[in-house]
Amino acid sequence: MRIGILGAGTIGSYLGGRLSAAGHDVVLVGRPRVLDCIAKDGLVLEDLDGSRREALPRCASDPGALRDCEVVLITTKVADLEEAAASILRHASIAIGLQNGVEAPRILRQVLGAPRARAGIVSWNAVWRDERTLRRSTSGPVVIEQRGEDAIVLRVLAALDRAGIPAKGADPIEPVLWSKLLFNLNNAVNAISGVSLADELAQRGWRRVVSACQREGLDALREAGISPVRLGGTMDPRFASRMLLVPDVIFRALAGRVVKIDAAARSSMADDLARGRKTEIAYLQGAIVELGEKVGVPTPVNRRVVEAIRRMERGEPAGVTAEQLLAS
Ligand SMILES: NC(=O)C1=CN([C@@H]2O[C@H](COP(=O)(O)OP(=O)(O)OC[C@H]3O[C@@H](n4cnc5c(N)ncnc54)[C@H](OP(=O)(O)O)[C@@H]3O)[C@@H](O)[C@H]2O)C=CC1
Numbered sequence: 001m002r003i004g005i006l007g008a009g010t011i012g013s014y015l016g017g018r019l020s021a022a023g024h025d026v027v028l029v030g031r032p033r034v035l036d037c038i039a040k041d042g043l044v045l046e047d048l049d050g051s052r053r054e055a056l057p058r059c060a061s062d063p064g065a066l067r068d069c070e071v072v073l074i075t076t077k078v079a080d081l082e083e084a085a086a087s088i089l090r091h092a093s094i095a096i097g098l099q100n101g102v103e104a105p106r107i108l109r110q111v112l113g114a115p116r117a118r119a120g121i122v123s124w125n126a127v128w129r130d131e132r133t134l135r136r137s138t139s140g141p142v143v144i145e146q147r148g149e150d151a152i153v154l155r156v157l158a159a160l161d162r163a164g165i166p167a168k169g170a171d172p173i174e175p176v177l178w179s180k181l182l183f184n185l186n187n188a189v190n191a192i193s194g195v196s197l198a199d200e201l202a203q204r205g206w207r208r209v210v211s212a213c214q215r216e217g218l219d220a221l222r223e224a225g226i227s228p229v230r231l232g233g234t235m236d237p238r239f240a241s242r243m244l245l246v247p248d249v250i251f252r253a254l255a256g257r258v259v260k261i262d263a264a265a266r267s268s269m270a271d272d273l274a275r276g277r278k279t280e281i282a283y284l285q286g287a288i289v290e291l292g293e294k295v296g297v298p299t300p301v302n303r304r305v306v307e308a309i310r311r312m313e314r315g316e317p318a319g320v321t322a323e324q325l326l327a328s
């Protein structure tokens with residue numbers, strides 16, 4: 001299959017690399033800063049089980065290189081999605097936006113029209129080990145909006161599966177995006193904690209903050225009439241928000257059965273802050289605060305998390321403990 005990746009950073013390069021290693025004709029479009037080395041030396045893709053694959057996908061900085069692709073996976077941050085989608089407006093391909101948050105379907109449908117627009121989620125995390133080596137560092141599926149017998153989407157799901165990336169379709173996609181958002185409320189807490197995902201989640205104090213953010217989100221979603229869904233396995237957000245509250249020893253025993261987390265993994269928000277970049281907080285905790293305001297549900301913990309991340313974006317320390325975030 002001829003597959004384009006637009007916005008080849010962490011997620012795009014990993015997905016594109018795995019698809020290329022499985023024999024698909026992949027072109028990565030992104031910044032020279034990321035792609036120059038990959039174009040020359042190729043990618044090394046490590047997986048959770050320790051397996052390694054090599055790939056040499058085509059690389060370009062001009063979105064014109066995506067003209068002949070049957071499908072384009074857009075893997076920019078949410079804030080860059082509109083501009084990225086507009087850059088392929090004249091092409092014929094279906095575009096699949098794989099951003100965190102719930103805004104991708106609206107933006108893509110507005111720019112490209114509903115027939116060409118699909119959204120989805122990547123439930124795992126990836127980290128750069130060096131400038132050409134990426135490691136998938138948590139487990140979980142890719143889920144893509146699939147409208148009935150959606151031929152191209154079915155081919156993409158099959159291509160991902162063949163590349164060893166578990167993938168499934170969903171219609172409608174919105175409940176899946178809200179569920180993923182509830183899990184992504186941990187991204188900011190991980191960044192504030194300053195430690196790896198595994199170390200943060202091992203501490204009940206930080207887990208209580210994530211759980212409080214999720215419970216505020218679940219209350220707001222219920223008022224709004226939105227029912228989140230399971231993302232795979234036992235990852236029901238309602239169950240997860242309660243499981244986070246158990247003592248550390250019990251959590252350690254349960255968590256390993258639900259999700260695998262590599263010792264090096266950090267959230268993409270922690271990565272963004274480490275690189276001095278603006279974060280996606282407005283689309284995560286910010287979306288819960290906004291929904292809460294709309295439906296009359298208070299969201300104080302999510303608000304405090306937004307404020308802490310805004311401080312970190314300005315280069316200041318987060319300046320809050322888990323207890324302060326939870327204070328009533
Ligand atoms: N990283 C992770 O492990 C995970 C990320 N996600 C989600 O996936 C999405 C992508 O995240 P991630 O891969 O980390 O992001 P990255 O910032 O690593 O990659 C996005 C890349 O796209 C580039 N870009 C932006 N606009 C354009 C454009 N118009 N044309 C070409 N390239 C462009 C960016 O360049 P520049 O830096 O110059 O803007 C950047 O290099 C986010 O919504 C994130 O929340 C989901 C699960 C896990």
Ligand SMILES: CC(C)(CO)C(=O)C(=O)O
Nearest residue numbers: 123124125183184267268
């Ligand atoms: C870590 C993960 C998979 C969930 O929090 C993620 O989506 C991210 O880092 O953006």
